[in-house]
Amino acid sequence: MAQPILSLKQDESTSKAVANLLPCHIHHNGSIDPIAGYWSPTTDQDGTSVAYFRGRKLRGKEVKLPEGFRGVVAERQSIKPPPTLPGMEPKEGEAQESKDSEVMKVKAEFDGIVIYGHEMLVDTDEDPYVRGIDEWLQLASQIHAYPEVDAQTQT
Numbered sequence: 001m002a003q004p005i006l007s008l009k010q011d012e013s014t015s016k017a018v019a020n021l022l023p024c025h026i027h028h029n030g031s032i033d034p035i036a037g038y039w040s041p042t043t044d045q046d047g048t049s050v051a052y053f054r055g056r057k058l059r060g061k062e063v064k065l066p067e068g069f070r071g072v073v074a075e076r077q078s079i080k081p082p083p084t085l086p087g088m089e090p091k092e093g094e095a096q097e098s099k100d101s102e103v104m105k106v107k108a109e110f111d112g113i114v115i116y117g118h119e120m121l122v123d124t125d126e127d128p129y130v131r132g133i134d135e136w137l138q139l140a141s142q143i144h145a146y147p148e149v150d151a152q153t154q155t
Contacts, residue, residue: 007103008074017073017108020060021115021129022053023122041114048121049114060116063130066137070111074104 020041041051041060049060065071079102115122115130124130 019110019113058116060114062112064112073108
């Protein structure tokens with residue numbers, strides 16, 4: 001039997017998170033120590049987020065996810081298959097799946113993304129990340145939508 005491509009496992013203590021998209025690339029993708037001393041954005045009266053990263057001023061605007069969508073922060077986990085009992089070896093011709101199963105464990109959820117620009121807000125019509133998010137959400141809406149049944153075509 002084929003394994004699912006992606007499996008999400010909900011954590012009992014899922015927390016709320018804020019997703020931030022920064023105009024830089026950080027060459028690290030592992031765990032980090034607490035970041036409170038390095039990342040503490042504030043919000044202006046007009047709702048604009050202001051933060052400083054390595055001395056550079058960043059200004060951000062939150063883009064909300066549409067209703068029916070949720071964002072998740074997930075961590076990949078490998079699950080070892082149960083050991084084979086004696087006498088229960090796979091029959092000849094059966095594919096033996098000895099690979100670990102992988103699931104994505106949901107660590108936190110978010111309902112919007114704060115997109116930052118250097119010294120100014122990003123132009124949401126021109127920014128490739130904002131356009132990519134918009135296009136992806138439109139595509140996902142179409143893929144998961146059910147066609148409406150027209151009363152005239154049912155007769």
